Amino acid sequence: MNHGPISPLSNEDFKQRRSELLSRCLPNSLCIIPAASLVKRSNDTEYAFRQDSDFWYLTGFNEPEAVLLLSNSDDYNGQMSMVFVQPTDAFAEVWHGRRLGVRNAANTLGVDYAHSVEELDEHLTDIVDGHHQLYFASKANPRADDFIEFAIESCRSAPKQSKAAPHAICDIRPILHGMRLIKCEKEIEILKRAAEISAEAHIRAMKYAYAGCNEFELEAEIKHEFAIKGAKHEAYHSIVGGGENACILHYTENNQAIADGELVLIDAGCELHGYAADITRTFPVNGQFTEAQKALYQLVLDSQYAALEALKPGNTIAQGMSAAVRVITEGLIELGILQGDLDENLEDETWKAFFMHGLGHWLGLDVHDVGVYKSKGKDCPLVPGMVMTVEPGLYIPSSAKVAPQFKGIGIRIEDDIVITESGHKVLTSKVPKRIEDIEALMS
Numbered sequence: 001m002n003h004g005p006i007s008p009l010s011n012e013d014f015k016q017r018r019s020e021l022l023s024r025c026l027p028n029s030l031c032i033i034p035a036a037s038l039v040k041r042s043n044d045t046e047y048a049f050r051q052d053s054d055f056w057y058l059t060g061f062n063e064p065e066a067v068l069l070l071s072n073s074d075d076y077n078g079q080m081s082m083v084f085v086q087p088t089d090a091f092a093e094v095w096h097g098r099r100l101g102v103r104n105a106a107n108t109l110g111v112d113y114a115h116s117v118e119e120l121d122e123h124l125t126d127i128v129d130g131h132h133q134l135y136f137a138s139k140a141n142p143r144a145d146d147f148i149e150f151a152i153e154s155c156r157s158a159p160k161q162s163k164a165a166p167h168a169i170c171d172i173r174p175i176l177h178g179m180r181l182i183k184c185e186k187e188i189e190i191l192k193r194a195a196e197i198s199a200e201a202h203i204r205a206m207k208y209a210y211a212g213c214n215e216f217e218l219e220a221e222i223k224h225e226f227a228i229k230g231a232k233h234e235a236y237h238s239i240v241g242g243g244e245n246a247c248i249l250h251y252t253e254n255n256q257a258i259a260d261g262e263l264v265l266i267d268a269g270c271e272l273h274g275y276a277a278d279i280t281r282t283f284p285v286n287g288q289f290t291e292a293q294k295a296l297y298q299l300v301l302d303s304q305y306a307a308l309e310a311l312k313p314g315n316t317i318a319q320g321m322s323a324a325v326r327v328i329t330e331g332l333i334e335l336g337i338l339q340g341d342l343d344e345n346l347e348d349e350t351w352k353a354f355f356m357h358g359l360g361h362w363l364g365l366d367v368h369d370v371g372v373y374k375s376k377g378k379d380c381p382l383v384p385g386m387v388m389t390v391e392p393g394l395y396i397p398s399s400a401k402v403a404p405q406f407k408g409i410g411i412r413i414e415d416d417i418v419i420t421e422s423g424h425k426v427l428t429s430k431v432p433k434r435i436e437d438i439e440a441l442m443s
Contacts, residue, residue, distance in 0.1 A: 007060070007190065007273040008189055008190065009186055009187075009190075009273070011060075011109065011110035012110070013184075013186060014059055014060050017057060017179065018058050018070055018079075019079060020179060021070065021175065021176060021179065022071075022072040022079050023072075024175045025072060025170075026132070026133050026170075027072060027132070028073050028074070028132040028133070029071070029072055029073075029131060029133040029135055029170075030070070030127065030131040030133070030134050030135070030166070031068075031069070031071070031136065031172055032067065032134065032135070032148060033052075033054055033055050033058060033068040033070075033136070033137075033172070033176075034067050034143065034144040035063065035065060036049070036050065036051050036052040036055070037064050037065055037141075037143060038064050049062070049064055051064075051274065053180075053365040053370075054137070054172075054177075054180075055068060056274050057180055057365060058070075058176075059083070059111075061085075061109055063085065063100060064086075065085075065086055066083055066085045066086070066117060067083065067117060067144070068081070068082070068083055068111075069081070069083075069084075069127060070082075071127070071131065073130070073131060080112050080113070081111040081112050081113070082112060082113040082114070082115070082127075083105055083106070083109060083111050083113075084114075084115050084116065084117040084119070084123075085100060085102060085105045085114060085115075085116065086100075086101075086116070086117055087101060087102055087116040087118060088101035088102075088103075102114050102115060102116050120147060121147060121150060124147060124148075124151040125150075125154040125155060125158075125163070127151075128148075128151045128155055128165070128166065129155050129163045129164060129165075130163075130164055131166050132166060132167045132168070133167065133168045133169075133170050134148070134152070134166040134168070134169050134170065135172040135175070136169075136171075137171065137172055137173050138169070152165050152166065173370070177370035177372075178372075180364060180365065180369065180370050180371065181364075181369070181370065181371030181372075181386060182383065182384075182385040182386060183386070183418070187275065187364070188387070190275045191275050191276075191364070191387055191416070191418070191427060192427050193272055194235075194270055194272040194277035195279070195416050195427035195430075197225070197226060197230070197231050197277070198226070198270050198277035198278075198279050199279060199428050199430035199431035200229065200430070201222045201225035201226055201268065201270070202222070202266060202268065202279055202281050202431040203431055203441065204221050204224075204225045205218045205222055206283055206432075206441055207441065207442065208221045209258075209264065209283070209287075209442065210286070211258070211261075211285055211286045212259070212260065213257070213258055214255065214256065215241065215242055215245070215254040215255060215256050215258060215264070216240070216254050216255055218264065218266060219240045219268075222240075222266065226270040230272070231272045233270070234269070234270060234271065235269045235276030235277060235278060236269065236276070236278070237252050238267065239251050239254070239266065239267035240254045240264065240265075240266050241254075241264065241265045241266075242256060242257070242258030242259070242263070242264045243256075243258065243259060243262040243263070243264075243408055244408040244409075244410065246264070246265035246282065246409070246410025246411070247397045247408070247409075249356075249357060249395070259285075260285070260286050261284070261285075261286060261290065262284070262285055263282050263283065263284055263289075263293055263297075263409060263410070263411065264282070264283060264284075265280065265281075265410050265412055266282075267280040267412065267414065268280075269367065274365050275365055276363060276364065276365070276366065276367040276369075277363075277416060277427075277428070278367050278414060278416060279414055279415065279416065279428050279431060280391055280412040280413060280414035281413065281432075282411045283442065284438075284439075284442075287442035288439060289435055289439065290405070293409065296394055296406065296409055296411055297411055297435060299327070299328060299335075300328070300394050300411045300412070300413050301413055301433060301434070301435075302327050302331070303324040303325075303328045303331075303392040304324065304390055304391075304392050304415070306324055306326070306327045307320040307321065307323050307324040307390055307392060308320070308390055308415075308417070308424065308426070309323065310323045311382060311388075311417065311419070311423075311424050312382065312419070312423040312424060313383055313384060313419060313420075315381065315382055316379035316380065316381055316382065317358075317359055317360065317382070317388070319379075320359050320390065321358065321359040324392045325346065325351055326342075328351055328354075329342060329345050329346055329350070329351045330342055332345075332351065332354065332394075333345065335403075335406070336403060337354070354394050354396055355392065355393060355394055355395070356395070357391075357393070359391065360388050360389035360390045360391050361388060361389055362387065363387045363388055363416055371386075382419045384420055385418070385419065386419040387416065387419075387427075388416070388417060388419075389414055389415070389417075390415050390416075391413065391414030392412070392413065393410070393411055393412035393413070394410070394411050395409075395411075396410070413433055414428075415427070415433075416428045
C-alpha cells in the first residue's frame with residue numbers, strides 16, 4: 001500500500017506532454033529519452049536513485065535503466081509511445097526492490113507498447129529505420145549515446161535490407177526544456193506544497209536555534225521536517241552557514257558551532273514528486289539582530305522588494321536585477337561601505353564585491369531548472385507559468401576594508417515565485433523575513 005503523498009499528475013497529464021512534444025517535432029521523427037542509471041557511491045553500494053528530470057516529466061516512472069521512445073511517423077498512425085523497462089527478476093527484486101516489469105508497463109504508464117530493456121538493441125534498429133529525424137540529448141547519457149549510435153550505424157550499414165538511417169540528428173532539449181519552463185496548474189500546485197513544507201522547515205530551524213548550537217543541528221531539524229511532511233528528499237544539499245561561513249555561497253560542511261551574536265544563513269528546500277523548493281533565510285542565532293546586522297539585512301530585504309516589484313509579465317529578470325542592484329548600491333554608499341557617486345558605482349559595478357551572483361534562476365524539476373534566459377542576445381520576457389527564485393544577498397568577509405561592525409556578515413533572502421497574469425505570486429511567504437517578525441518568532 002502506498003502511504004506517501006499522492007501526486008496530482010495523472011497518466012493523462014503525461015500522455016498530453018508526450019503528444020505535445022511530438023507535435024513540436026518535425027514530421028516522421030523519433031524521440032528517444034532514457035531514464036537515469038544507478039550511481040555507485042562506494043564499493044557495491046549506490047546513491048539513492050533520482051530519476052532523470054526529462055524522463056520523469058514525460059512518464060512519472062521512477063525506475064532506472066528504462067528508455068522511452070516516441071514517434072510521429074505515419075507508420076504508427078501519427079503518434080506512438082513505447083517503453084523499454086527492466087524485466088521482473090525474483091532474485092534481483094529480493095535484493096533491490098520490486099520492478100514494474102514488462103507485462104504491466106504499458107497499461108500502468110499509459111503507453112502503447114512495452115518491452116524488456118534487455119531487448120532494446122534487438123528492436124531499436126528496426127524502430128529507427130525510416131524516420132527522417134532522430135531527437136535525443138546527445139552527450140547527456142553515455143549509455144544512450146552508445147545504443148543510439150549502434151542503431152543508426154546498423155541502419156547505415158544495411159542498405160540491402162532497405163534500411164534507412166535518419167537524415168538528421170536533432171537536439172531534443174530546446175523543445176522539451178521549453179515545455180518544462182512553463183508550468184501547468186498541477187505543477188504549480190506541487191511547487192506550492194513543496195514551498196510550504198520548506199517554509200515550515202525554516203520556521204522550525206528558527207525556533208530551534210540557540211547560541212552555541214551546531215550548524216548540523218539546524219540541518220537535522222530541516223531534514224526531519226521535510227520527511228515528516230511527506231518530502232523524503234532534499235532538492236539539494238542544504239547550506240547552513242553561521243557567522244562568516246555565510247559568505248561562502250555554496251558552503252556545505254555544516255559542522256561548526258554558531259557563536260552568540262552571529263547570524264546564520266540557511267538555504268534549504270525539499271523535493272516533492274520531483275519538484276524543488278528553494279528558500280534562503282538569514283537570522284540571528286540568539287534571536288536578536290544587532291544594529292549593524294539590521295542595517296545590512298534591511299538593505300537586502302529592500303532590494304528584494306524592489307526586484308519583486310519589477311517581476312511581472314513582459315518584464316525581464318534583468319530588470320529585477322537592475323532594481324535590486326540600485327537599492328543595494330545606494331544603501332552601501334549610505335553605510336560607508338562604498339564610496340562616491342551612485343551612478344559611478346553602478347557603472348563601475350563596485351557592488352559586485354559584495355553581491356556577486358545573479359538575482360535568481362528557474363525552478364521546477366531541477367532546483368536550477370531548465371529553460372533559456374536569453375534568446376538572440378536579448379533577455380527573455382517573463383510570461384505566466386514561469387517559476388523562479390528571487391535571492392539578492394550581501395557577503396562581507398572579515399578581510400573586507402569596511403567598518404568592523406560589518407565584517408564577517410553574510411545575508412541572503414530567497415523566495416520562490418510564479419509569474420501570473422497580473423504580476424507574480426510568492427509561494428514561500430509563510431516563512432517570515434521582516435526583522436520584527438523573525439525576532440517575534442524566535443522570542
